[in-house]
Amino acid sequence: xxxxxxxxxxxxxxxxxxxxxxxxxxxxxxxxxxxxxxxxxxxxxxxxxxxxxxxxxxxxxxxxxxxxxxxxxxxxxxxxxxxxxxxxxxxxxxxxxxxxxxxxxxxxxxxxxxxxxxxxxxxxxxxxxxxxxxxxxxxxxxxxxxxxxxxxxxxxxxxxxxxxxxxxxxxxxxxxxxxxxxxxxxxxxxxxxxxxxxxxxxxxxxxxxxxxxxxxxxxxxxxxxxxxxxxxxxxxxxxxxxxxxxxxxxxxxxxxxxxxxxxxxxxxxxxxxxxxxxxxxxxxxxxxxxxxxxxxxxxxxxxx
Amino acid sequence: xxxxxxxxxxxxxxxxxxxxxxxxxxxxxxxxxxxxxxxxxxxxxxxxxxxxxxxxxxxxxxxxxxxxxxxxxxxxxxxxxxxxxxxxxxxxxxxxxxxxxxxxxxxxxxxxxxxxxxxxxxxxxxxxxxxxxxxxxxxxxxxxxxxxxxxxxxxxxxxxxxxxxxxxxxxxxxxxxxxxxxxxxxxxxxxxxxxxxxxxxxxxxxxxxxxxxxxxxxxxxxxxxxxxxxxxxxxxxxxxxxxxxxxxxxxxxxxxxxxxxxxxxxxxxxxxxxxxxxxxxxxxxxxxxxxxxxxxxxxxxxxxxxxxxxxxxxxxxxxxxxxxxxxxxxxxxxxxxxxxxxxxxxxxxxxxxxxxxxxxxxxxxxxxxxxxxxxxxxxxxxxxxxxxxxxxxxxxxxxxxxxxxxxxxxxxxxxx
Numbered sequence: 001x002x003x004x005x006x007x008x009x010x011x012x013x014x015x016x017x018x019x020x021x022x023x024x025x026x027x028x029x030x031x032x033x034x035x036x037x038x039x040x041x042x043x044x045x046x047x048x049x050x051x052x053x054x055x056x057x058x059x060x061x062x063x064x065x066x067x068x069x070x071x072x073x074x075x076x077x078x079x080x081x082x083x084x085x086x087x088x089x090x091x092x093x094x095x096x097x098x099x100x101x102x103x104x105x106x107x108x109x110x111x112x113x114x115x116x117x118x119x120x121x122x123x124x125x126x127x128x129x130x131x132x133x134x135x136x137x138x139x140x141x142x143x144x145x146x147x148x149x150x151x152x153x154x155x156x157x158x159x160x161x162x163x164x165x166x167x168x169x170x171x172x173x174x175x176x177x178x179x180x181x182x183x184x185x186x187x188x189x190x191x192x193x194x195x196x197x198x199x200x201x202x203x204x205x206x207x208x209x210x211x212x213x214x215x216x217x218x219x220x221x222x223x224x225x226x227x228x229x230x231x232x233x234x235x236x237x238x239x240x241x242x243x244x245x246x247x248x249x250x251x252x253x254x255x256x257x258x259x260x261x262x263x264x265x266x267x268x269x270x271x272x273x274x275x276x277x278x279x280x281x282x283x284x285x286x287x288x289x290x291x292x293x294x295x296x297x298x299x300x301x302x303x304x
Numbered sequence: 305x306x307x308x309x310x311x312x313x314x315x316x317x318x319x320x321x322x323x324x325x326x327x328x329x330x331x332x333x334x335x336x337x338x339x340x341x342x343x344x345x346x347x348x349x350x351x352x353x354x355x356x357x358x359x360x361x362x363x364x365x366x367x368x369x370x371x372x373x374x375x376x377x378x379x380x381x382x383x384x385x386x387x388x389x390x391x392x393x394x395x396x397x398x399x400x401x402x403x404x405x406x407x408x409x410x411x412x413x414x415x416x417x418x419x420x421x422x423x424x425x426x427x428x429x430x431x432x433x434x435x436x437x438x439x440x441x442x443x444x445x446x447x448x449x450x451x452x453x454x455x456x457x458x459x460x461x462x463x464x465x466x467x468x469x470x471x472x473x474x475x476x477x478x479x480x481x482x483x484x485x486x487x488x489x490x491x492x493x494x495x496x497x498x499x500x501x502x503x504x505x506x507x508x509x510x511x512x513x514x515x516x517x518x519x520x521x522x523x524x525x526x527x528x529x530x531x532x533x534x535x536x537x538x539x540x541x542x543x544x545x546x547x548x549x550x551x552x553x554x555x556x557x558x559x560x561x562x563x564x565x566x567x568x569x570x571x572x573x574x575x576x577x578x579x580x581x582x583x584x585x586x587x588x589x590x591x592x593x594x595x596x597x598x599x600x601x602x603x604x605x606x607x608x609x610x611x612x613x614x615x616x617x618x619x620x621x622x623x624x625x626x627x628x629x630x631x632x633x634x635x636x637x638x639x640x641x642x643x644x645x646x647x648x649x650x651x652x653x654x655x656x657x658x659x660x661x662x663x664x665x666x667x668x669x670x671x672x673x674x675x676x677x678x679x680x681x682x683x684x685x686x687x688x689x690x691x692x693x694x695x696x697x698x699x700x701x702x703x704x705x706x707x708x709x710x711x712x713x714x715x716x717x718x719x720x
Contacts, residue, residue, distance in 0.1 A: 055708055056432070057459070079720055141508070141591055165528040170591060171576050172528075253528055254575045257720055265719040268429045269534070272712070 050277035087242035090180035102192035179247035195229030368460025370632035377638035393659035423580030454485035469641035472648030496662035500538030500622035503597030529593035545620035603661035
């Protein structure tokens with residue numbers, strides 16, 4: 001009797017487990033379907049498009065022309081390299097600017113926390129384009145910022161560093177990196193905030209009890225514990241920044257063109273679809289390789 | 305009578321209209337492919353606009369016809385017009401467009417006027433996927449440059465105009481009538497013609513006038529503050545003329561030499577960038593010190609910014625026409641035709657000219673302008689003398705191969 005009862009409960013548990021087994025997969029289905037339709041299918045289309053030949057008048061035909069990849073790399077490697085360099089610089093700048101701010105919001109802001117957080121997110125209420133155009137006005141030749149930068153000698157320093165070409169700030173590598181940093185800063189701050197907010201103050205107390213200096217506390221406790229936020233923030237900044245085409249176009253000149261702008265004009269102005277598709281793939285692969293090696297090095301696979 | 309000395313049989317202006325871009329020979333070569341494409345299209349999706357995606361068909365397909373939509377003109381009193389910036393009369397306060405308002409008052413048709421035509425290639429890239437897919441572009445009429453009109457007709461993306469709705473078309477200047485890109489003017493009517501030239505802002509150049517293309521591309525005081533047009537025919541035309549070439553018969557070598565000159569300027573950091581019609585804002589502000597510009601734009605910007613200057617280079621300058629076309633599947637074709645008809649009244653065109661400063665294609669405009677403003681009648685940008693026109697040159701038609709090759713080389717320069 002007892003045995004039978006045990007047996008029967010056992011089998012019903014097993015049955016329940018079996019029934020529940022497919023539930024997670026069923027819940028995955030909409031997401032997978034979404035990814036298939038809006039990611040996998042476009043990827044395949046893009047791949048096939050990159051191997052087509054032709055022109056707009058005659059139409060494009062699939063010829064398996066792999067040479068286009070070589071052409072994409074040999075013609076546009078400077079823009080490719082420049083994009084990675086600008087995005088990298090902007091990411092480092094965003095980290096330097098964003099970390100103290102995120103720390104402040106998470107640990108010190110007290111009842112102002114929510115207000116400051118809203119302020120960080122506030123720029124998202126206007127469009128990306130408008131925010132970048134605003135920089136065009138801010139850095140314009142006939143405005144106070146450039147005037148003061150000239151008076152204080154900032155422009156000559158920037159010029160000596162090769163970040164601007166003349167006595168204006170606009171249309172220079174400086175302006176582009178500024179724009180990128182500004183536009184992607186919230187993507188750095190928010191993940192940093194999320195990890196720093198979970199930082200247990202008792203650990204910091206313990207560190208100081210054990211005679212750690214503030215710097216040692218930061219290096220041995222705060223920084224390692226915030227690494228997941230740092231990795232997430234740098235990725236969220238670096239990846240979109242390296243593909244960005246707005247900042248370089250609005251704030252740069254012909255010597256600051258980034259690969260995103262090249263792809264954009266190849267797709268939308270020149271209508272050389274195969275080359276544009278090939279460029280997109282090359283960029284994709286380069287970023288994948290960089291990100292994979294970065295994450296490996298940071299040793300935080302399990303944190304992502 | 306002055307009118308006549310200006311337009312009738314003016315060889316240069318006539319040549320401007322020959323800028324049909326794909327030469328007759330290549331149009332013929334395309335014809336064979338077209339019938340096959342038409343056949344394929346007939347087998348395939350009927351009712352859809354024949355697309356260019358059907359594989360290796362001809363380049364120049366005069367046979368493709370644009371699909372017409374059911375015309376809603378009588379029930380919906382609107383017309384959607386896409387045009388370039390600074391290309392129509394604006395009231396003193398900048399808030400309304402008097403000639404459009406007068407049109408609405410006269411006909412009851414509301415005009416949704418959008419300035420989203422920044423560059424021929426860019427606009428084409430925007431509407432082509434819609435036209436190819438047989439979808440309405442949401443526009444009833446727009447203004448394309450001569451060579452682009454040739455392409456639109458060739459691909460069957462624009463509809464024939466119903467001249468019964470445009471009685472004023474009789475006012476079309478004789479020199480604009482028979483053009484190679486649209487023989488007999490079945491698909492298009494010109495809106496304005498004008499020159500490619502140099503524009504500059506003396507505030508940003510330190511009071512200096514910019515007189516030649518060489519100066520524009522090499523003067524160190526302009527470093528990083530020069531823009532060129534993405535419009536290949538104007539930029540390359542001006543540079544080739546600076547190098548002493550005749551752009552009505554230039555060779556591939558001439559083209560390359562001009563490209564090299566621009567490349568050099570680019571490598572030296574002289575150029576800020578390549579622009580469509582959106583250079584106007586930067587030029588007026590002084591962020592752009594000097595640029596390749598369109599004559600009327602600079603002239604009309606000058607009204608508000610007197611520090612601007614305009615040079616028609618002594619080495620020669622380009623001449624082009626922009627034309628009204630009605631796209632396939634436009635919902636308000638008749639209203640669009642009424643709009644064109646309205647602007648073909650010399651009195652209306654005269655009002656527009658006082659503001660846009662381009663060359664009007666409507667006979668009698670000069671007399672109408674002179675009646676109100678004698679000074680304007682002598683404006684060389686609006687009513688160029690034989691002397692002014694003598695130095696204007698017209699970019700020769702390109703074969704399909706050349707068009708692909710040149711456009712690719714030029715875009716490699718502008719996009720990277």
